[in-house]
Amino acid sequence: MPNMFTVSPDFPPDHISGWYIFNTWLQKQTGEAIHLEMYNNFPTQRAAIDQDKIDLIYANPFDAAMLVREKGFSPLVRPVGVTDEAIIAVQAQNAVEDVAHLSPGIRVAVTEDPDVRLMGMIMLEPGDLDNSNVQAIVCDSYILIAKQLLRGDADVGIFLAEAYDNLSNIIKSQLKVLVRSQISVVHHSLMIGPRLADKKEVFQKLLVDMNNDEKGQGVLKSLGFDAWIRVDDEEMEFMIDLMDTLNT
Amino acid sequence: MLDDMKPEDITGDYQEVTLNLYDGAKRKVLYTQIETPYPDGKLIVSTTDPEGVITHVNQAFIEMSGYTEDELINAPHSILRHPDMPPAAFKDLWDTVQRGDKWQGFVKNLRKDGGYYWVKATVIPNVRKGKVVGYTSVRRKPSRTKVEECIRLYPTLF
Ligand SMILES: Cc1cc2nc3c(=O)[nH]c(=O)nc-3n(C[C@H](O)[C@H](O)[C@H](O)COP(=O)(O)O)c2cc1C
Numbered sequence: 001m002p003n004m005f006t007v008s009p010d011f012p013p014d015h016i017s018g019w020y021i022f023n024t025w026l027q028k029q030t031g032e033a034i035h036l037e038m039y040n041n042f043p044t045q046r047a048a049i050d051q052d053k054i055d056l057i058y059a060n061p062f063d064a065a066m067l068v069r070e071k072g073f074s075p076l077v078r079p080v081g082v083t084d085e086a087i088i089a090v091q092a093q094n095a096v097e098d099v100a101h102l103s104p105g106i107r108v109a110v111t112e113d114p115d116v117r118l119m120g121m122i123m124l125e126p127g128d129l130d131n132s133n134v135q136a137i138v139c140d141s142y143i144l145i146a147k148q149l150l151r152g153d154a155d156v157g158i159f160l161a162e163a164y165d166n167l168s169n170i171i172k173s174q175l176k177v178l179v180r181s182q183i184s185v186v187h188h189s190l191m192i193g194p195r196l197a198d199k200k201e202v203f204q205k206l207l208v209d210m211n212n213d214e215k216g217q218g219v220l221k222s223l224g225f226d227a228w229i230r231v232d233d234e235e236m237e238f239m240i241d242l243m244d245t246l247n248t
Numbered sequence: 249m250l251d252d253m254k255p256e257d258i259t260g261d262y263q264e265v266t267l268n269l270y271d272g273a274k275r276k277v278l279y280t281q282i283e284t285p286y287p288d289g290k291l292i293v294s295t296t297d298p299e300g301v302i303t304h305v306n307q308a309f310i311e312m313s314g315y316t317e318d319e320l321i322n323a324p325h326s327i328l329r330h331p332d333m334p335p336a337a338f339k340d341l342w343d344t345v346q347r348g349d350k351w352q353g354f355v356k357n358l359r360k361d362g363g364y365y366w367v368k369a370t371v372i373p374n375v376r377k378g379k380v381v382g383y384t385s386v387r388r389k390p391s392r393t394k395v396e397e398c399i400r401l402y403p404t405l406f
Contacts, residue, residue, distance in 0.1 A: 099288075100391070100392060122388050123288075123289060123389075125368070125388065125389070125390075125391060126286075126389045126390065126391045126392070127391065128391045128393050128394075179288045179289045180289050181289045181290075182289050182290050182308075183289075183290070183291050184306075185293075185306075234376075237374070237376060238295075238384075241372055241374055241384045242291075242293065242384070242386055244350075244372055245350070245370035245371075245372055245384065245385075245386035246291075246370075246386065246388075248350050248352055248370050
């Protein structure tokens with residue numbers, strides 16, 4: 001049975017081939033047979049984790065607690081300089097300038113990305129808004145959130161900051177950012193499961209050194225990353241505790 | 249041990265009061281009516297050891313409290329204790345986290361310059377290999393309605 005690798009379903013669509021290239025690189029470097037399985041959404045990925053099918057995962061920070069505390073995963077690396085931040089945006093002509101001016105009952109466009117949604121909802125709290133008094137409109141992508149706002153079908157959008165920044169200038173000129181998070185410590189990470197635990201150091205070293213040769217650099221580029229940096233257990237525990245406080 | 253607050257650190261007109269802290273220590277605090285608004289989009293994070301002595305703070309904590317990192321690390325967390333906060337709130341905080349549960353509440357904190365800032369705080373025990381090694385508090389921006397409720401409620405809890 002090959003080892004099973006999966007990627008948090010919120011990866012940018014243009015990186016899909018990058019993950020397959022990365023998996024080929026990883027198999028060659030480690031000598032392990034690794035099958036990459038991409039799931040379309042979080043529930044199907046979580047079901048696979050639950051059934052102990054997964055050995056390696058590029059995980060959303062929201063799932064890290066479950067992976068570490070219930071499934072015995074441990075962190076390997078995270079991409080350098082990439083953290084998850086959220087943005088609250090409205091249509092540019094909207095008179096609202098502050099989250100505090102938003103009213104209960106508003107329509108909030110979100111994706112299923114669990115960490116971004118959580119951070120976004122926390123940024124709506126100063127306006128006395130929470131899951132009980134807003135209407136969530138779940139969209140398949142951040143572009144679709146922007147479209148909902150532009151069409152007036154949603155009042156507020158919760159974006160991954162990176163995805164917002166990558167929207168075209170024409171779209172951004174019709175939107176207005178109310179809040180941008182500056183949390184800095186919430187990030188995706190590559191994690192290794194209990195069946196591969198004895199290979200942890202080998203994997204970690206290969207990944208940390210990956211940007212030192214041209215081949216590795218090319219593979220990283222296809223993922224949109226500059227390099228991997230080691231994540232130690234305490235850094236991961238700290239992030240899990242932080243996510244835990246936010247999830248309350 | 250916490251030093252008394254010093255008049256030269258204070259910005260604006262201030263009042264003076266001596267707080268009786270949990271460990272029997274006393275601290276003279278100087279406080280003004282100047283509020284610093286909570287910074288949008290940021291979390292204020294600190295970690296303590298099991299006794300409530302600060303072991304880690306993030307940049308937002310340093311900026312909002314007005315202390316340097318050196319002044320904060322190894323200080324008891326009551327360095328931010330504001331005289332308007334009812335002792336019952338902190339008793340509830342400690343009782344809750346020592347049971348192993350999460351505590352959430354609205355806290356008025358005292359800055360080094362005598363001013364204050366309101367936060368919505370969540371405190372959790374840090375469990376490592378089954379042992380509590382400390383506590384982490386993550387603060388977020390509170391809603392004005394909730395803060396106003398606390399401004400009415402807290403004076404009745406003394
Ligand atoms: C993780 C953590 C964070 C805390 N943060 C604060 C804080 O921001 N402000 C504060 O006044 N007390 C805070 N406390 C509570 C203090 O330890 C202390 O109980 C409180 O200031 C009252 O002082 P006293 O217990 O000496 O009476 C915190 C405690 C913990 C464990």
